[in-house]
Amino acid sequence: MMVSENLRYELTDRIGVFTLCGSPGNLLPAPDFLDPETLTAILERDEPKGLIIHGAGRNFSAGADLSKLYSQSEDPGNLHYRMDRGASTLSIIENLDIPVIAAINGICFGGGLEIALACHIRIAAANALFAFPEVNHNLIPGLGGIKRTDALTTKISALILILGGDMVNAEEALKLGIVDRLAPANAAREEGLKLMMKMTSGRSLRVIKAVMRTLNNVGKLTPADAYAEEIRSFCSLAAAELLRRKTEECS
C-alpha cells in the first residue's frame, strides 16, 4: 500500500515494513514524511509485532528534499507545523510498544538519519554512510536528531557529526554507538528481518508489548514507578500463561 508518493507500507508475517521510496536518494518531501494519524491507524488496524523501516533500492534516505523544504519555508507557520508533526511521528516510533528496526543500506543523511535514530535498533550494511549535512545549508537537524545523537554517543562525537557535518561509514558509526549492528554490504534489509523474526516469532504480542513498555519507561519514570508498571505487566503475563496452561490441560 502506498502511504504517499514517497512511502510504501506492507505487512508480512505480522511485521510492518515501511519503505522510503520515490527517488534514487529516497528524498523526504516534507518533515512529516509519515503523519502521526496514519501511523496510529495502521498500527491499530494491523497489530504488527514489529516494524522495519528501510529505503527502496540502494539507499536508506538522503534526507530532506531541500527545494521543497525551502518552498515550505515561505510560510514559516506551515513549516513549523509540519516539523512538529514529523517530530511527533518520530517520538511515537521511539516510544512504540513493539520493536522498530531501521535497516540501513547506502546513504543515511539528515532527515533520513533522524528517522533511523528514532528506531530502537539500527542495522547498517557495511557500505552504509551517515551524516548530518544540515550545517552546510545553515540548518540543524530539527526532528529530535540532536538529542538522540547526544544520548547515543559522546558529546564530542555528537558535535563533530552535527556541527562538523562529517560523514562516517558503518564501522565508524558502530564505534560511535549510533549504529547497533553491522550487516554485509547491501544486506541490511535481510539481516534486519532475520533479527526481527528472532525477537518476535513465537512471542505473543502481549509479551512483546510488556517488555517494550518496561524498556520505554527506563529513564522516563522514577525507578519505583517503573518497577510498579513492570510488576503489573509481569503479573498479567503470568495470569495469561496460567490460563494457557489450564486450557491446554483441559483439551
Added chain:
Amino acid sequence: MFVTNFQSHNTLSWTRSDGIGNLILNMPPSNTMSFRFFNEFKEWIGNPDRFDGLKAVIIHGAGRHFSSGSDLDSLLSEIDRVQQIVSGEDTTCSVPPFLPENYNSFLALEQLNLPVIAAISGVCIGSGFELSLFCDFRICTHDAVLGLPESTFGLMPGLGGIQRFAQLAGKSRAVEYVLRGCTFQASDALEMGLVDLTVPRSELLNACHDLILHLPGVHDRELKKLTLSNYRRIKASNGVITRNCKELKTNDK
C-alpha cells in the same frame, strides 16, 4: 576466620573472613531460586548487623553455576494459589505481595553501603542474572553463559533486571536480548558493558579479592559509617571505579 552458621539458612551459606563477606547461593547443581531462597535472602539482607566491619561482599554460586534463576512452575502455581485471575480480553491479576518483596530484597542489596561483587561462573540466567545486575560489579568466568530467557516461555523478567540491563548496555541491546531471550557468552556480556571483567574459572575468586584490594576507600576505617551517597562520591572522585560501570563510561565521555 569467622564463620556464621545459620541453621535456618538452607539455600544460602554466609561466611565472613578477612573483612569480606561471602554469600553462596547453595542449592546445587543449578542453584535454582525457590520460595525458600527468596525468604532466606530477605532475612539475610534484612539484618544490617551482619555486615558490620566488612569492606565488601562477594556473591557466588555453589558448584559450577551461579544460578539458573527462579523455579518457574512453583512461581506460577503460587501466583495461581494466592491471586484471583480475571480472564477475558485483557487477562490480569493483582500483584501478589511476595513479588515486590523479592524485588525489595534485591533493591536492599543494591543499596547496601558496601561494594557487592557477583562472581559469576557457568549458568547465570533469569532471576539469577537479575540478582547479579543489582550488584556493584560483575566478574565472570570466560565460560559463563548469561541471559534473560523469560520471553521464550510467555513471561518477562520481573525483578527489575530489564531496567538495569538497559542502563548498562543501552536500550537497543536490551530490546534485542530481552525479546530474543537467548543466552550469550561472557565475552559478549563484557563487550555490552553488562559485566566488568572476564577471567579464567580458576581465577574467579582471586580476581574478586584483587578488585576489593583496589577499591578506593577500602582502607578507610570509617567506611562502614559512610552513607551511600558519600560512598559513591568517594569512589567517583578516585576515578578508578564508580558504583557501576555505566557511570564510569558516562563520566568518560
